[in-house]
Amino acid sequence: MLARLLRPKTTVSAHCDLPCGVYDPAQARIEAESIKAIIEKYQSNDDPVFRARALIIKEERSQLVKHHLWVLWTDYFKPPHFEKYPQLHQLFNEATKLAGAGGTKGTLDVAKADELLAKIDEIAKIFWETKNA
Amino acid sequence: MLARLLRPKTTVSAHCDLPCGVYDPAQARIEAESIKAIIEKYQSNDDPVFRARALIIKEERSQLVKHHLWVLWTDYFKPPHFEKYPQLHQLFNEATKLAGAGGTKGTLDVAKADELLAKIDEIAKIFWETKNA
Amino acid sequence: MLARLLRPKTTVSAHCDLPCGVYDPAQARIEAESIKAIIEKYQSNDDPVFRARALIIKEERSQLVKHHLWVLWTDYFKPPHFEKYPQLHQLFNEATKLAGAGGTKGTLDVAKADELLAKIDEIAKIFWETKNA
Amino acid sequence: MLARLLRPKTTVSAHCDLPCGVYDPAQARIEAESIKAIIEKYQSNDDPVFRARALIIKEERSQLVKHHLWVLWTDYFKPPHFEKYPQLHQLFNEATKLAGAGGTKGTLDVAKADELLAKIDEIAKIFWETKNA
Amino acid sequence: MLARLLRPKTTVSAHCDLPCGVYDPAQARIEAESIKAIIEKYQSNDDPVFRARALIIKEERSQLVKHHLWVLWTDYFKPPHFEKYPQLHQLFNEATKLAGAGGTKGTLDVAKADELLAKIDEIAKIFWETKNA
Amino acid sequence: MLARLLRPKTTVSAHCDLPCGVYDPAQARIEAESIKAIIEKYQSNDDPVFRARALIIKEERSQLVKHHLWVLWTDYFKPPHFEKYPQLHQLFNEATKLAGAGGTKGTLDVAKADELLAKIDEIAKIFWETKNA
Numbered sequence: 001m002l003a004r005l006l007r008p009k010t011t012v013s014a015h016c017d018l019p020c021g022v023y024d025p026a027q028a029r030i031e032a033e034s035i036k037a038i039i040e041k042y043q044s045n046d047d048p049v050f051r052a053r054a055l056i057i058k059e060e061r062s063q064l065v066k067h068h069l070w071v072l073w074t075d076y077f078k079p080p081h082f083e084k085y086p087q088l089h090q091l092f093n094e095a096t097k098l099a100g101a102g103g104t105k106g107t108l109d110v111a112k113a114d115e116l117l118a119k120i121d122e123i124a125k126i127f128w129e130t131k132n133a
Numbered sequence: 134m135l136a137r138l139l140r141p142k143t144t145v146s147a148h149c150d151l152p153c154g155v156y157d158p159a160q161a162r163i164e165a166e167s168i169k170a171i172i173e174k175y176q177s178n179d180d181p182v183f184r185a186r187a188l189i190i191k192e193e194r195s196q197l198v199k200h201h202l203w204v205l206w207t208d209y210f211k212p213p214h215f216e217k218y219p220q221l222h223q224l225f226n227e228a229t230k231l232a233g234a235g236g237t238k239g240t241l242d243v244a245k246a247d248e249l250l251a252k253i254d255e256i257a258k259i260f261w262e263t264k265n266a
Numbered sequence: 267m268l269a270r271l272l273r274p275k276t277t278v279s280a281h282c283d284l285p286c287g288v289y290d291p292a293q294a295r296i297e298a299e300s301i302k303a304i305i306e307k308y309q310s311n312d313d314p315v316f317r318a319r320a321l322i323i324k325e326e327r328s329q330l331v332k333h334h335l336w337v338l339w340t341d342y343f344k345p346p347h348f349e350k351y352p353q354l355h356q357l358f359n360e361a362t363k364l365a366g367a368g369g370t371k372g373t374l375d376v377a378k379a380d381e382l383l384a385k386i387d388e389i390a391k392i393f394w395e396t397k398n399a
Numbered sequence: 400m401l402a403r404l405l406r407p408k409t410t411v412s413a414h415c416d417l418p419c420g421v422y423d424p425a426q427a428r429i430e431a432e433s434i435k436a437i438i439e440k441y442q443s444n445d446d447p448v449f450r451a452r453a454l455i456i457k458e459e460r461s462q463l464v465k466h467h468l469w470v471l472w473t474d475y476f477k478p479p480h481f482e483k484y485p486q487l488h489q490l491f492n493e494a495t496k497l498a499g500a501g502g503t504k505g506t507l508d509v510a511k512a513d514e515l516l517a518k519i520d521e522i523a524k525i526f527w528e529t530k531n532a
Numbered sequence: 533m534l535a536r537l538l539r540p541k542t543t544v545s546a547h548c549d550l551p552c553g554v555y556d557p558a559q560a561r562i563e564a565e566s567i568k569a570i571i572e573k574y575q576s577n578d579d580p581v582f583r584a585r586a587l588i589i590k591e592e593r594s595q596l597v598k599h600h601l602w603v604l605w606t607d608y609f610k611p612p613h614f615e616k617y618p619q620l621h622q623l624f625n626e627a628t629k630l631a632g633a634g635g636t637k638g639t640l641d642v643a644k645a646d647e648l649l650a651k652i653d654e655i656a657k658i659f660w661e662t663k664n665a
Numbered sequence: 666m667l668a669r670l671l672r673p674k675t676t677v678s679a680h681c682d683l684p685c686g687v688y689d690p691a692q693a694r695i696e697a698e699s700i701k702a703i704i705e706k707y708q709s710n711d712d713p714v715f716r717a718r719a720l721i722i723k724e725e726r727s728q729l730v731k732h733h734l735w736v737l738w739t740d741y742f743k744p745p746h747f748e749k750y751p752q753l754h755q756l757f758n759e760a761t762k763l764a765g766a767g768g769t770k771g772t773l774d775v776a777k778a779d780e781l782l783a784k785i786d787e788i789a790k791i792f793w794e795t796k797n798a
């Protein structure tokens with residue numbers, strides 16, 4: 001029951017550069033969850049065709065994580081946020097790097113996907129603090 | 134406090150056609166929320182350049198709603214679901230039409246965006262029932 | 267009669283969501299023909315680089331088939347069509363699934379591409395009946 | 400003879416750069432038909448929102464015409480074709496220009512869409528001659 | 533003569549996330565130059581169709597500027613660079629904002645395009661210093 | 666010092682179909698440089714995952730080369746240019762083919778990337794002659 005209440009239905013929000021004013025770190029997290037699942041499936045399936053497909057799709061999904069994070073960093077966060085959370089720039093830089101060649105694009109290590117998810121959660125925590133402020 | 138618990142952080146999930154097994158109607162809803170906000174901003178701002186930009190972006194966001202719903206309909210839902218929920222096909226067809234020319238692409242009526250959101254919520258309800266089954 | 271046979275060439279038509287009113291199942295079929303050819307070439311060429319490229323491209327082409335079919339289902343077909351052809355929803359759902367992970371994306375079986383082509387032809391038959399009605 | 404008339408429907412074909420060996424000028428023609436219909440609808444509807452949407456979509460469709468023609472020119476046609484049909488280069492250059500700023504992108508003149516269609520038909524005629532050779 | 537030597541021919545370089553190791557701020561600058569030209573043409577042409585097209589294209593080009601800058605910030609620059617140039621994070625954040633709603637997307641002021649170009653040049657200066665280090 | 670002056674900073678220029686009037690062969694060359702670097706990295710790294718990623722990315726980058734060249738051929742060059750440089754059509758056709766299945770898409774031979782780069786330089790030479798004329 002509580003699980004059902006925890007569903008994203010009521011707070012989802014996004015991001016276009018009108019701007020519509022709607023943003024949500026969930027977009028990046030959804031893709032990162034997908035990446036983690038892809039890596040797990042890759043590790044437990046040694047069919048070469050399946051694995052090639054997993055690599056193709058993981059590449060795309062990692063790019064989407066980067067894109068959604070970049071949008072938050074440039075479009076949602078404003079100078080006062082960066083003043084209040086001086087670690088934000090580095091946090092975003094590290095998170096997007098974790099979805100790149102040195103991160104989930106280049107590896108098949110599920111720990112790397114977990115690092116990426118943790119970093120997105122750090123960003124999400126700050127995001128919701130500023131949103132609810 | 135409860136509000137913070139309701140955040141999407143823990144259940145977000147998605148959708149690639151590996152398949153990764155991760156899906157979430159939140160992706161469609163996020164874009165639909167964005168469309169609603171765009172329409173509201175359009176209605177309260179008569180600058181022609183702003184309005185032209187709103188139309189351009191609303192077109193893209195509506196297309197994204199359609200895409201995310203199509204993915205759920207084809208990739209997530211399976212024959213047993215369609216048997217259990219015989220209204221599903223029509224529901225998806227109506228929802229995607231509501232993001233098209235006869236819906237949020239073609240109009241600037243906020244009620245149309247609300248209809249789309251309600252339809253997505255109907256789909257989400259069924260989605261979570263099948264997910265938790 | 268002959269006029270109908272001559273049809274495709276002169277009336278080729280499509281699909282944008284203005285809507286322009288121009289639609290044609292040929293768009294999906296063209297991509298499905300391409301998929302079949304890719305699978306055949308993959309089967310008769312064991313160079314690993316060629317095969318990797320075939321997998322990358324087959325993934326894209328399968329996605330295009332899904333896209334073109336989704337557009338027909340949502341944008342071209344209207345409630346009266348679904349009443350007259352109650353099998354349409356399932357037909358489209360099966361056809362798009364045949365271009366997905368359980369279909370031409372996930373396999374290298376030319377029979378799967380043939381199934382997809384046959385399903386598209388069933389849709390095309392209904393499409394032209396409604397178009398000429 | 401009749402066989403040739405029946406051609407498009409059964410052999411529709413395309414174009415990926417594996418190459419799959421499947422090409423068809425119908426892809427460009429479908430988009431050009433769409434452009435013509437968009438212009439006609441624009442001319443008979445003076446609602447500014449509809450017209451803005453028509454311009455957005457016409458821009459995309461014109462780009463697709465260019466893309467499909469470029470693919471034929473680079474990927475399908477080979478040196479012997481260009482020797483046999485020395486006008487081919489200019490034909491493609493003119494056709495793609497007709498879908499650009501000086502053509503269907505920049506104007507709302509239905510005659511321009513007709514010129515584009517005629518040019519695509521010239522290309523298609525040569526295409527089918529080489530295909531059947 | 534010197535002008536010809538100054539051409540980009542020999543040093544252009546780029547950026548994919550293999551990574552290929554090839555990056556170049558010229559990619560962002562090219563799009564920003566395009567934006568400036570679009571704004572100038574918009575200001576000197578009051579045809580509403582031309583202006584609508586200018587807005588559509590300016591939106592795309594501004595997005596490309598953001599994309600190329602994000603790639604440099606995440607993929608090219610490494611921790612030692614951020615230590616040596618502590619202003620880099622803010623510089624990139626401001627530059628990408630200048631290509632967004634509060635910058636070249638939202639305005640038709642040529643001064644805004646000049647600000648964006650100047651910011652890209654600041655980034656380029658640092659880029660080449662690190663590249664030649 | 667001279668090396669720094671030779672940087673592309675001052676002359677980069679581009680290309681949209683407004684048209685903005687800004688074009689630059691550097692865009693194609695940047696992607697071709699990237700392709701060459703990808704091939705070199707592929708040849709010196711036999712990790713199968715790295716190699717699969719290299720193939721995926723090389724496919725995209727080759728497509729971008731084709732796109733940038735097509736834009737120059739259709740949008741920048743005008744009839745008087747084709748009269749003055751009768752080899753231009755063939756040059757572009759060969760260059761785009763060199764980025765296709767018979768060129769950098771289909772091979773991992775660094776000599777093919779060099780041929781592509783040389784062909785782009787021939788085009789660039791003519792481009793700048795017409796630009797400075």
